[in-house]
Amino acid sequence: MAAVDAAAPPCPAALRDQIGHLSLPTRTAALLGDTPEDGSPWPHPRSSRARVARSPEASAVAELCAALHTLVGHLACGATDVASYRNALARLVGLGPGLTPTGDDLIVAIVAASRVLSLGDAVGGEPLIARAAAEALATAVFALPPTSTTDVAHHLLYESAAGRVPVPLASLVGVLGDPRADRDTVTLLVARLVTTGSHSGADWLAGVVALCRAVLSRRAAAGV
């Protein structure tokens, strides 16, 4: 585990460049709702295969995708009421396959990324995510009951709210929006991340990318 921190407040332009040029694994893309049906064993929520099969795992992908976008949407809008985060988390926690269920991995990554993105921006302006919003999310994560998920996942969730996450994830979020982190550096960090665990790394990447996209989309809509 490593502390979540960044050498410098994130720069929106650098973040846009980093996220826009990422090559995403199939699993990550499916969770984000990106790719069309590709016959992969991890069905896209809108794929015909997913609709016909209605397998629990396919249903989980659809629910995870929707819940993920709700949570990152709250952060991007600067929501500060803990209750809204509690409700959003309830749709994710413990959901999906794995000893650390996918929903929990998404939360861990979003908490980590929100901590960095709530630092003031590079030119001394407002942070990309309101500090109070990031803190409200962490508060809600701290309050998750141990019985809501597996012991291992609950430990990771608690640690993430306390500002500590697995090293590969800390390494990636630490360079978010850092102009000194060129594309090769980010590509290398992403490659290390997605090879962590059997799927946790890909799920963490989905959480990070979803939050970054939500923040950047909101800025674009506001003409910033």
Added chain:
Amino acid sequence: MVRRVIVRRGTYHDSARLMRISRELAALPGITAADVMMGTAANVELLARAGFERSDIRSATPMDMVVALTTADAGAIPMVESRLAELLAGKRERSSQSAGGKTGAGSVAEAIACHPAANLVSIAVPGLYAAFVANRALDAGRNVFLFSDNVAIEDEVALKRRGCASRLLVMGPDCGTAIIAGVGLGFSNRVPRGPVGIVGASGTGTQEVCCALSRLGVGVSHAIGTGSRDLSSSVGGMMSEFALRLLADDPGTRVVVLVGKRPTPAVADRLHLVLGSLGKPAIVRYLGEPARSDADAVV
């Protein structure tokens, strides 16, 4: 289409293993889909909405493995159960063979099955998992020696409440030493058996008392460790009180000793009342404080 759930209690493997199990089972003849998940509330709800019988999965917990099968042939299910048992047994054989070629149990239930006469389970696993394993021991009606630390205080309180209600010892967490009926647990000293029963919330304090008595030619009936936090306000001396009452009922114990750091006044007062009610001479040693010999006071 038949939907059936197999729940394997207390069976947890890393995600890669879960995925391999899922793929192996899904590849069996007659099986349409095999989803392997942990029994979290969210996944139980997911499976119920997917058409699996809620009564089959309601009792699953987050540390239970749930295999959700979809098949057009109900007759294929026994084959899946057999293959699942093979896959899980194969993992255990590899694990135990990697430990010097000796076969070993992979769970508390298996360990008890190998040693049915054992009335105590000694646990030394990472703290994250310790409460779970201790609860499995209590499920089986066994006393617990819990060497592990880094256990949440809430878990310690819950374990000790459960132990007291079931009249089972929960020695720990963070219990480094105990002697039960002459058998040393954790780090302990080889001392003679005798009439002094000890309840210790301090491992080193317990060892010192045992050794001091031994140097005087006095033996120990039992030295029951409680873990370092038992006398804290949160735990309230719960296991200390239970252990003291056990020693009061033990015909081999003629004198009782309580050793540990001084607790809060509320906890101390209550334990002193308990000591006074045991019907046997009682001595309290609060570490770091000067000894008193006031015959009218417990401390």
